[in-house]
Amino acid sequence: xxxxxxxxPSLSVQEGRISILNCDYTNSMFDYFLWYKKYPAExxxxxxxxxxxxxxxxxxxFTVFLNKSAKHLxxxxxxxxxxxxxxxxxxxxxxxxKLIFGTGTRLQVFP
Amino acid sequence: GAVVSxxxxxxxxxxxxxxxxxCRSLDFQATTMFWYRQFPKQSLMLMATSNEGSKATYEQxxxxxxxxxxxxxxxxxxxxxxxxxxxxxxxxxxxxxxxAGATDTQYFGPGTRLTVL
Numbered sequence: 001x002x003x004x005x006x007x008x009p010s011l012s013v014q015e016g017r018i019s020i021l022n023c024d025y026t027n028s029m030f031d032y033f034l035w036y037k038k039y040p041a042e043x044x045x046x047x048x049x050x051x052x053x054x055x056x057x058x059x060x061x062f063t064v065f066l067n068k069s070a071k072h073l074x075x076x077x078x079x080x081x082x083x084x085x086x087x088x089x090x091x092x093x094x095x096x097x098k099l100i101f102g103t104g105t106r107l108q109v110f111p
Numbered sequence: 112g113a114v115v116s117x118x119x120x121x122x123x124x125x126x127x128x129x130x131x132x133x134c135r136s137l138d139f140q141a142t143t144m145f146w147y148r149q150f151p152k153q154s155l156m157l158m159a160t161s162n163e164g165s166k167a168t169y170e171q172x173x174x175x176x177x178x179x180x181x182x183x184x185x186x187x188x189x190x191x192x193x194x195x196x197x198x199x200x201x202x203x204x205x206x207x208x209x210x211a212g213a214t215d216t217q218y219f220g221p222g223t224r225l226t227v228l
Contacts, residue, residue: 034216043117043204043219044155089154098145099217103154 003027004092006102013109019077021105023090026071030092034099035064035075038087047088048075051095080109113139115207117220124195125228132190132223134205141207144188145217146180149202161188195227 005024013019021035031052036044050057050064050073057064063076077084087106091099114137124130134144143162147155159180161167167180177199179191188207192199202224206217 036219041202041222041224043115043206043222046216046218049216098157098160101155 002103003030004090004100004102006088006090006105008105009103010106010108013080013107015082015109015111016079019075019080019084019107019109021075021077021088021090021107023073023075023102024071025073025092025100027092027100028071029094030100031095032093033064033066033073034091035062036089036091037084038089038104044089077107080107082109082111085109113207113209113216113218115141115205115218115220117205117223119223120221121224121226123226123228126196127194130192130195130225132192132203132205132225134188134190134207134220136186136207136218139207139209140185141188141209142185143208144182145206145208146178146188146190147204147206149204149222155204158190192225195225197227200225200227 003026034049035047037047038044048059048062048064050066055066066073085108087104089104090102093099116135118133146158149155158173159167159169161180161182163182163185169175182188202222204222206219208217
């Protein structure tokens with residue numbers, strides 16, 4: 001049973017435009033949500049997080065939106081840059097507990 | 112930012128040998144460390160959770176006698192793959208989480224590529 005789902009395995013966006021990566025979850029006990037970026041043969045790099053008491057968190061070009069009623073979160077990258085090309089994982093957990101990862105979305109930003 | 116290192120970054124070994132992978136939190140104390148495994152084109156699979164000074168908690172289906180985890184200090188955890196076989200070949204990644212009261216974010220190491228011949 002996949003508790004955290006990223007239904008789009010890949011996304012292609014032109015440089016300078018917005019990238020929107022989506023993530024859905026099923027467990028209403030999840031309190032904390034994170035996005036990680038991963039390059040091949042490297043460990044994931046933490047990007048941004050949001051707790052369930054918020055619906056938006058922004059850090060530079062990255063914004064995460066949380067819709068608790070829909071059990072949906074999204075990561076917006078504006079403007080997208082070629083260096084953003086990587087696999088993005090969303091993850092969720094009850095606070096203090098283990099993370100449950102989605103299957104990842106491969107983002108490709110082209111010139 | 113929080114930095115987690117892993118050593119070695121890659122290792123090739125013969126079937127039947129044991130391999131130890133180290134995970135260190137370099138600039139923060141990690142009360143909890145996690146070990147993951149990633150197969151090609153798949154998500155991260157949590158293997159076990161270790162808290163400093165106590166026994167690791169293994170996920171269902173992970174053999175604790177095969178994957179020995181030691182969390183001896185607040186900055187070091189080790190994973191030993193005992194009697195490794197080719198099916199153990201994978202990308203192993205650790206992560207560390209700060210002390211209680213600090214961030215709940217897990218910070219990941221760069222991973223270790225294990226190839227068993």
